[in-house]
């Protein structure tokens with residue numbers, strides 16, 4: 001039996017870092033939005049124990065340090081299963097880019113393997129199991145298109161999906177999430193700037209507290225942001241810890257024109273995507 005899954009990327013439509021925690025993590029207040037850029041996975045259960053992972057299309061390890069591998073292991077261990085798992089992962093989402101690709105792959109493996117084993121664990125149990133592997137994993141386990149993330153990003157509340165076209169620009173370098181959080185200096189606990197779920201967040205202004213850290217390391221991203229506005233974006237922001245920067249557009253044609261203009265001016269990968277979770281809204 002085989003499961004074929006698509007693992008979406010995410011962007012953070014706002015991201016506020018409120019307080020450092022004794023665990024080394026930070027309390028955050030963020031809006032996660034899944035978008036239509038997908039890694040693809042094929043998962044199979046076999047009788048020979050062990051996990052085998054094959055990756056095509058991206059520079060990520062194939063061994064036990066891959067988040068997809070770790071997710072399979074943690075689930076098989078939890079269930080005490082002696083079955084083996086074969087995973088083929090086709091990477092499309094840029095790596096270490098602020099798009100949560102590794103976390104999404106891990107969540108897809110948790111869901112896929114659980115389903116192949118007859119669904120012994122609930123969505124909540126899978127999210128709990130995935131959380132120590134990555135703070136973004138619970139969001140990808142849940143089926144919402146968009147969710148407010150509190151705590152370390154693992155306490156989730158569904159959020160309305162607002163219609164938009166997003167252009168993602170990913171420069172040709174990676175950024176370490178741990179380094180960006182470490183460089184952020186918080187002197188006191190911040191109170192979050194609250195958004196109204198009924199309104200597209202870009203009408204209030206988008207904020208990402210990690211942006212200043214990554215932009216200081218890579219000032220070229222300021223030029224990309226300025227170009228997004230010049231090309232007609234309603235708003236522009238860095239996603240997660242970066243370095244991906246996105247622009248928000250209200251029309252597909254404007255988004256694709258901006259994407260072409262960006263691709264000719266800057267070196268990097270450009271994707272035009274839509275939010276996931278609005279299939280019923282046209």
Ligand SMILES: C[C@](O)(CO)[C@H](O)COP(=O)(O)OP(=O)(O)OC[C@H]1O[C@@H](n2ccc(N)nc2=O)[C@H](O)[C@@H]1O
Pocket residue numbers: 012015024025026027028030098100103133134135136137151152153177178181182240241
């Ligand atoms: C930047 C975001 O992607 C926004 O959604 C997340 O906050 C990070 O999620 P992630 O990459 O799944 O994070 P993890 O792999 O769990 O953590 C990587 C490192 O980021 C830092 N980290 C992460 C999440 C968080 N709420 N506070 C943190 O300080 C920690 O130093 C941690 O060691």
Ligand SMILES: Nc1ncnc2c1ncn2[C@@H]1O[C@H](COP(=O)(O)OP(=O)(O)OP(=O)(O)O)[C@@H](O)[C@H]1O
Pocket residue numbers: 059060061065066067068094095096097098099100101102103105106136175177240241242
């Ligand atoms: N399946 C995987 N896909 C991508 N990266 C992986 C995977 N497994 C392990 N990694 C490692 O995890 C690190 C972060 O990768 P990922 O693409 O998830 O980062 P990210 O998009 O910046 O995440 P976030 O938005 O959560 O900060 C990289 O150093 C990468 O080598």
